[in-house]
Amino acid sequence: MTGGWRALLRLMAVQGSWNYERMLGVGMGYAAEPLLEDLKTVDPVRHGEAVVRSAEFFNCNPNLAGLALGATARAEYEAVPGAQIARLRTALCSPLGALGDELFWAGLVTALMGLALVAVVLGAGWWAILGFLVTYNVVRLLTAVWALRTGLDAGMRVGSAIGTSWVPGAAARVGPVAGAAVGLALPLAAAWYLRGFGWTGAVGALAVAAVGAAVTRWFGPSLTSVRFALLAMGLLLFFRWMGL
């Protein structure tokens, strides 16, 4: 099987045609194309079926999509029954989505962003942003290479390959780090913004924050934090316009 690097490159755009019908399906099909190329000469009929399967509904965290891509491509070459490949694909959505979201969106990104905010407050400026971008992208690129390689090596046994890998442990450990980083960033950011406004300004802003926390909690999902912010700004402008 060739085309690994091209598949890896295409995986960077796996969400390029994200939609509510197949989610990442078409993007996965696009990334699978180079991997399935050699199958065309070996077994053209099988190749056609594999292409159809490769673009069906699929959903997971994009950074771990390579595991599913590699595993299903290998299974196609090994002539595993199509229905079984489809079941594997469906079942993989679950751990690759949950572990990936935990590891990257709720974990690494939040942790690094918390630290970047702390660095900004402490005066690191561009270095904070550069550090955030470089760290995140090094980790996600190495993860992408590892994921595709592991998927290609494991084929239908990809489940145990994920289970024994570094991913579940890392997903569990990064959460507390993210919590601590955001916790650290919050008071520092508050002080950074409010320092120049005197006590009345700071107390006013923190009162708005307290009201916001209470009100958005009370009204639940119908009053998101963005809506509350726009509402509060609108009210302020209205009162000022009234001359208050």
Add this chain to the structure above:
Amino acid sequence: MTAIAPEAVLLLVVWGTLVALDLVSVPQAMISRPLVAGTVAGWLAGDVEAGLRVGALLELFALDVLPIGAVRYPDFGPAAVAGAALAAGAPWELGLGLSVGLALVLAVLGGWSLKQVRRWNARAIQRRAAALAAGESGAIRVLQYGGIARDAARGALLTGFGLLLAWALSRGVQLDRRTAVGLTLVAVGTALSAAAAGAVRSAGRGARLRWLAAGVAAGTLLAVLR
């Protein structure tokens, strides 16, 4: 945005488009995070400090959003670009509130536009259902490039519209000092409540919650000592 050169406006639109693409489509390198998008936009508009202030504040709002499993969320990237452009050239204490207000409106609009693009992508798939069922790789490629092109167009339009609004606001709205400062304080307060709500929600009830509390305690201590 007192005096932004035409070349800078063009660069801002290009940057806004890249940032919009980055959120979902490609390459998800996190340049779409408002802290990154806003600071670079501030630099392009000639005021890094304003961009940093707008970006960091929007980042606090963004910490309340988890893009998990296909949920709909605001698009803060192009919003941060327009917000930073509006804030550029004025003291941030006065410009931050209005800029963040504009950015929040654009972020909601961005989230809506993302949903439309996703719908169009689905319709494009329906149109090529037969080719997909026949296993034509060409159809997959067309759909993929089409999706990216739609998202790029979305980003360019959104950023262009945002910059237009920013220009109109900078021309048409003259806030007195008290109102401008009030808006800034409201923006900071609501951003802090958003970030706190997001942090508590994703902390759950286990170890992460304890670490969050420890972080807040350490951060408070550090803020007081500084």
Add this chain to the structure above:
Amino acid sequence: MPIALSRVDDRLVHGQVVIGWGRSLGISLIVLVDEGVAASAWEQDLYRMAVPAGVELRFATVAEAASHLDEWQGSPVRTMLLTGDVETMVALHRAAPAIVHKINLGGIHHRPGRRERLPYVYLTDDELHALEAVEASGAKVSAQDLPTTAPVALKALA
């Protein structure tokens, strides 16, 4: 209320379920009710990986789940019932209408014959009618993908 959520989601255990709902409701037991998965050990291994430490995942057929509903409802463990399709959830409701009385549609995606009702809810007319019958018998059905988004009543999906 030990069964804190009864959810239909064809992606089964994934981020929205584990991070979104699991965390905010303090769920410590997820019961995945699916005939196919209940019979497949390797699929169970995959789903188990998606669940964080401290949360137990059990697999059950409809019959097994129906016979345990009382027990789960009576236990202090906060539990989520999860099915991959409407049919299974309706069967659980019929087995214990007083326990499975609030149904959350979290993600039901496109398949031939289904029509878009919400971006994340596609239903055939038969599925819709089955859910309407469930509501007529006193249960509440609404669509909501995450705790942070607004719920949509079944009536609005017709």
